[in-house]
Structures are given as C-alpha cells and as structure tokens.
Amino acid sequence: MPELPDVEMQKRYLESTSLGMQIADVEVRDTGILRGLSEAELKVALKGSHLGQTRRHGKYLFAKLDNGNWVVFHFGMDGGLAFLNVGDKEPAYSRLLVWFENGCRLSYVTIRKLGFVSVVNDVEAFIKEKGLGPDALSVSCPDFLAILRRTRTMAKAGLLDQSVVAGIGNIYADEILFQTKVHPRRHLNRLDKSEMVNLFQTMRDVLQTAIELGADSRRFPDCWIIPHRYEHARCPRCGSEIARTRISNRTTYYCPACQKSGQLNS
DNA sequence: AGTACCACCTGACGGC
DNA sequence: TGCCGTCAGGTGGTAC
Numbered sequence: 001m002p003e004l005p006d007v008e009m010q011k012r013y014l015e016s017t018s019l020g021m022q023i024a025d026v027e028v029r030d031t032g033i034l035r036g037l038s039e040a041e042l043k044v045a046l047k048g049s050h051l052g053q054t055r056r057h058g059k060y061l062f063a064k065l066d067n068g069n070w071v072v073f074h075f076g077m078d079g080g081l082a083f084l085n086v087g088d089k090e091p092a093y094s095r096l097l098v099w100f101e102n103g104c105r106l107s108y109v110t111i112r113k114l115g116f117v118s119v120v121n122d123v124e125a126f127i128k129e130k131g132l133g134p135d136a137l138s139v140s141c142p143d144f145l146a147i148l149r150r151t152r153t154m155a156k157a158g159l160l161d162q163s164v165v166a167g168i169g170n171i172y173a174d175e176i177l178f179q180t181k182v183h184p185r186r187h188l189n190r191l192d193k194s195e196m197v198n199l200f201q202t203m204r205d206v207l208q209t210a211i212e213l214g215a216d217s218r219r220f221p222d223c224w225i226i227p228h229r230y231e232h233a234r235c236p237r238c239g240s241e242i243a244r245t246r247i248s249n250r251t252t253y254y255c256p257a258c259q260k261s262g263q264l265n266s
Numbered sequence: 267a268g269t270a271c272c273a274c275c276t277g278a279c280g281g282c
Numbered sequence: 283t284g285c286c287g288t289c290a291g292g293t294g295g296t297a298c
Contacts (some may be wrong), residue, residue, distance in 0.1 A: 001291065003291055003292090006291075032274095032275085053297095059292080073267070074292085074293090075292085076275090076293085077275095077291060077292050077293095078276090078277095078290085078291085078292095093276090110276095111276055111277065112274090112275045112276050112290090112292095113275050114275065114276095114292055114293075122294095138292095152267070152268070153267085153268060153269085154268090154269090157268080157269080162292090162293080169291050169292070170290095172291080172293055173291095217291090248270085249269095249270070249271070250292095
C-alpha cells in the first residue's frame with residue numbers, strides 16, 4: 001500500500017474523517033510501533049488536543065496538534081488508518097487507537113509493524129533529519145533535473161532513494177521507468193536532457209493518475225506495467241515477455257524490448 | 267559514493 | 283496436515 005499515492009489517500013481519509021476532532025485518549029496496543037517516545041509521552045502529547053491541519057511529505061503523513069507539535073505516521077509496507085464509528089469493531093492488527101471525545105476512534109493498522117507513529121516539533125526539521133529529498137509531487141522540473149545530474153545510481157535505485165526524491169517506492173518506480181522507456185539499470189546522471197524531462201513529467205503523471213484512481217491498483221490502466229508485474233507476463237505495449245530482476249534488493253519488472261539498456265552508461 | 271546484503275516483522279503461498 | 287523456503291508496495295545499518 002504505502003507509496004506516495006497511498007499515503008495521499010490516507011491523508012485525505014484522515015482529513016475527511018477526523019479533522020478537528022478532540023482527542024480523549026490513546027491506547028497503544030503494541031509499543032513496537034512507537035519511535036522516539038514512550039506510550040506515556042505519546043498520551044501526554046495527544047490527550048486533549050484537536051487533530052488539525054495535515055501534511056504529507058513523501059511517504060510520511062503529519063497531523064498538527066494544538067500546541068504546534070505534529071503526529072507523524074509512517075505506514076511501512078502494509079499500514080493504514082481506519083476510522084471507527086461508535087460500535088464499530090476494531091480491525092485486526094490494530095496497533096494504536098486514538099479515542100475522540102465523541103466516542104469515535106482512529107486505528108493505526110499494520111500487520112508487519114514496519115511503520116511507526118511518533119510526535120515531532122517541526123516537520124521541516126524532521127524531513128532534514130531523515131535526509132528526505134523534495135516530495136516527488138512538489139519538486140520543480142529544474143530542481144529535479146539538477147538532482148538527477150548529480151545522482152550516479154542506477155535509475156531504479158535512485159527513484160527508490162528517499163533522499164533523492166521522496167515518495168516513490170518499488171511499484172511506482174517500475175511504472176515510471178516503464179512509461180519513460182528507461183532501463184532500470186541506466187544511471188540517472190547519464191540520461192540526456194529530454195529523457196530527464198520525460199522522467200519528470202512521467203513521474204508526476206503516474207503519481208497523479210494513481211491518486212485520481214484512489215491508489216487502487218485494480219483500477220490502473222492495462223497499458224501500465226503494474227498490472228503485469230508477475231512472471232512471464234507480456235508487455236502491454238509490445239508483447240515481449242516482461243523481465244524480472246533484482247535491483248537495490250528489490251524485485252524489478254521491466255520490458256527488455258521497450259526499456260533499452262543501450263550501453264547502459266553512455 | 268554506490269552497491270550488496272542483512273535485519274526488523276508477520277502472513278501467504280507453493281513444494282514436499 | 284505440517285514444515286520450510288521464498289516472497290511481499292519500507293527503512294536503516296553494515297561492509298566492501
């Protein structure tokens with residue numbers, strides 16, 4: 001679930017369900033999802049406050065508290081939020097529960113517990129601390145090109161690297177490279193300018209389209225590679241067999257016919 | 267600096 | 283049915 005489009009959906013979900021609600025209490029079901037603060041500290045930080053303005057940077061979601069601090073959510077590989085009306089049953093793998101004054105609850109759900117919940121004073125400082133690059137949907141074209149020119153990693157690794165640009169994960173990295181017709185092992189700084197511009201526009205287009213489709217991969221166009229990310233699948237564009245390899249320790253799918261490696265480095 | 271590999275954690279799935 | 287390896291949309295640390 002949780003790449004940029006998914007986190008954007010979580011942001012909208014949080015806003016539409018919980019914005020402005022006052023927090024009565026917090027129940028931590030598994031302290032393993034807390035980072036940098038204890039259960040007691042989290043309670044003190046949240047109790048009595050309203051959930052205010054939300055922000056997203058890459059795959060991180062922030063919600064402002066009355067005292068100016070921010071709750072931070074990261075969803076790992078499988079996390080998400082579930083808003084519960086009075087009487088609604090708590091979902092499985094609910095690791096944290098925010099109780100509102102009106103009896104509704106917000107559950108942070110994750111099976112694998114690779115994400116976390118925390119509280120920070122300053123979002124910008126947090127972003128800097130984490131070494132996150134600009135958000136993939138906010139970065140300007142000139143800034144993006146400048147970043148690409150100084151990034152010597154393979155394209156797949158670079159898109160995945162949150163310090164290069166924040167928000168792209170394994171699935172969307174494959175999609176962006178497929179639509180740009182860039183081989184995942186090409187090095188970013190070796191792309192020519194038109195390829196870099198194309199990469200920028202495709203990145204925006206893929207992420208925005210995914211958001212418009214509710215980040216629901218079942219609704220993604222068949223001409224995308226995402227519906228064809230399985231072994232022996234056929235390229236929706238040319239019919240060649242989709243190749244599967246491992247880059248940056250992540251499974252990578254691409255079309256060896258459409259995404260030419262060329263000299264890889266030239 | 268870039269890359270490979272491991273660890274964290276839990277569940278699903280295929281093979282035997 | 284049960285055990286085992288492998289894999290899964292993320293991040294962080296280590297070692298070369």
